[in-house]
Amino acid sequence: xxxxxxxxxxxxxxxxxxxxxxxxxxxxxxxxxxxxxxxxxxxxxxxxxxxxxxxxxxxxxxxxxxxxxxxxxxxxxxxxxxxxxxxxxxxxxxxxxxxxxxxxxxxxx
Numbered sequence: 001x002x003x004x005x006x007x008x009x010x011x012x013x014x015x016x017x018x019x020x021x022x023x024x025x026x027x028x029x030x031x032x033x034x035x036x037x038x039x040x041x042x043x044x045x046x047x048x049x050x051x052x053x054x055x056x057x058x059x060x061x062x063x064x065x066x067x068x069x070x071x072x073x074x075x076x077x078x079x080x081x082x083x084x085x086x087x088x089x090x091x092x093x094x095x096x097x098x099x100x101x102x103x104x105x106x107x108x109x
């Protein structure tokens with residue numbers, strides 16, 4: 001068996017590493033067998049075929065407006081309204097009355 005020193009060249013064995021001439025700087029790119037090594041796999045997720053108009057329409061067919069299930073009748077006026085909300089008709093009447101009251105209070109002062 002030979003010692004590991006025998007594998008090294010004679011110059012490398014007796015020449016200190018810090019005295020060795022550094023390699024000159026080059027702008028060379030490292031050789032890549034494929035561009036896929038540069039990018040992660042999720043970055044290249046692209047559909048193979050164009051999605052047709054009919055397929056897009058079929059996908060969005062169930063996104064239509066839904067019917068309201070929480071309609072009730074107002075106890076005071078009887079018009080339809082959403083449950084747990086103010087009746088628009090009654091609110092309008094109250095709003096008109098409040099504004100009239102505020103206007104008359106402004107004129108009095």
